[in-house]
Amino acid sequence: MLKIESLSKTFNNRDAVSSLNLKIPQGQMVGVIGRSGAGKSTFLRMLNRLAEPSKGQILFNDQDITHLKGRKLLEWRATCGMIFQQFNLVGRLDVITNVLTGRLYHHGFLASMLRIFTEEERALAIRALDRLGMAHTALQQTDTLSGGQMQRVAIARAMMQQPKILLADEPIASLDPMNAKIVMDALRTINRENGITVLCNLHTLDTARTYCDRIIGLKDGHLVFDGLPSQLTLDTARDIYGAEAEDAFSEATTSTALGGEPAKQRLTEKDLQENARLEMDP
Ligand SMILES: Nc1ncnc2c1ncn2[C@@H]1O[C@H](COP(=O)(O)OP(=O)(O)OP(=O)(O)O)[C@@H](O)[C@H]1O
Ligand SMILES: [Mg+2]
Numbered sequence: 001m002l003k004i005e006s007l008s009k010t011f012n013n014r015d016a017v018s019s020l021n022l023k024i025p026q027g028q029m030v031g032v033i034g035r036s037g038a039g040k041s042t043f044l045r046m047l048n049r050l051a052e053p054s055k056g057q058i059l060f061n062d063q064d065i066t067h068l069k070g071r072k073l074l075e076w077r078a079t080c081g082m083i084f085q086q087f088n089l090v091g092r093l094d095v096i097t098n099v100l101t102g103r104l105y106h107h108g109f110l111a112s113m114l115r116i117f118t119e120e121e122r123a124l125a126i127r128a129l130d131r132l133g134m135a136h137t138a139l140q141q142t143d144t145l146s147g148g149q150m151q152r153v154a155i156a157r158a159m160m161q162q163p164k165i166l167l168a169d170e171p172i173a174s175l176d177p178m179n180a181k182i183v184m185d186a187l188r189t190i191n192r193e194n195g196i197t198v199l200c201n202l203h204t205l206d207t208a209r210t211y212c213d214r215i216i217g218l219k220d221g222h223l224v225f226d227g228l229p230s231q232l233t234l235d236t237a238r239d240i241y242g243a244e245a246e247d248a249f250s251e252a253t254t255s256t257a258l259g260g261e262p263a264k265q266r267l268t269e270k271d272l273q274e275n276a277r278l279e280m281d282p
Helices: 040-047 070-079 095-107 109-113 119-131 147-160 177-194 205-211 234-249 269-280
Strands: 002-011 014-024 029-033 055-060 080-084 165-169 197-201 214-219 222-227
Touching: 002 040, 014 040, 014 055, 014 214, 014 222, 029 040, 029 177, 029 205, 040 165, 040 197, 070 080, 070 095, 080 147, 095 119, 095 147, 119 147, 147 177, 165 177, 177 197, 177 205, 214 234, 222 234
Parallel strands: 029 197, 029 214, 080 165, 165 197
Antiparallel strands: 002 014, 002 055, 214 222
């Protein structure tokens, strides 16, 4: 159980996320919706502590996550794998090496950078790729893949962390509808078969309604909807999206029509350096 209590994040005296309270049972697939700037990314980033909460608490199975430091923080980051709109893979490396960097949190940053991995880890990486129908690309240079293939590799990388939670920040916003479906199907399968909680920021309502057990709506950092997909009426959507509601609700609207802009919130060089620092000086 993931418990979020009065969680807030303030930037320049303005709440990006404002006093969120949520209980998310293990194994739920949760869609987080809201218009641009609603606080979706900030919320997900606080959960794995890429953004520090300004107030409130995050608890996972009654362990307080909010103030973890050093090795404990790294362990937590391994527990919640993260997937991004722009995949955050290293294009010039081959696919399997990208997947193996998912061991970063277990194996040590330096070892990952020097690409020292055990045979067992390599076998694990191939299995993770195979599950996503991507084993045949293991030795291919990553930047030769299509967007949908890259996102599947990114999911395989996250699975190498053996996570209990997957945080996906607009995972299909850069993909065409067919690849969007493949990626969402993969997340759903992982959710169902491994009992991994999935929290997924989504731009399109129809995707959230198709795949998620529960939908959370954010507006200006506030929780304005928390319920079943079937409970989300057009009126509620109007409240969440304002004038964009009809578009967001439209079955015809594809992820590419709404998305496509570059992600603002990537796992940056700074995040990686911060992990390296924690690794050396826990
Ligand atoms: N590092 C930052 N510094 C200052 N303000 C920030 C920072 N990150 C986010 N914000 C602000 O916090 C608010 C929420 O941003 P966030 O990126 O979480 O929204 P979002 O719902 O993910 O939007 P989008 O759909 O465009 O990705 C916005 O007003 C944004 O400008
Ligand atoms: Mg965002």
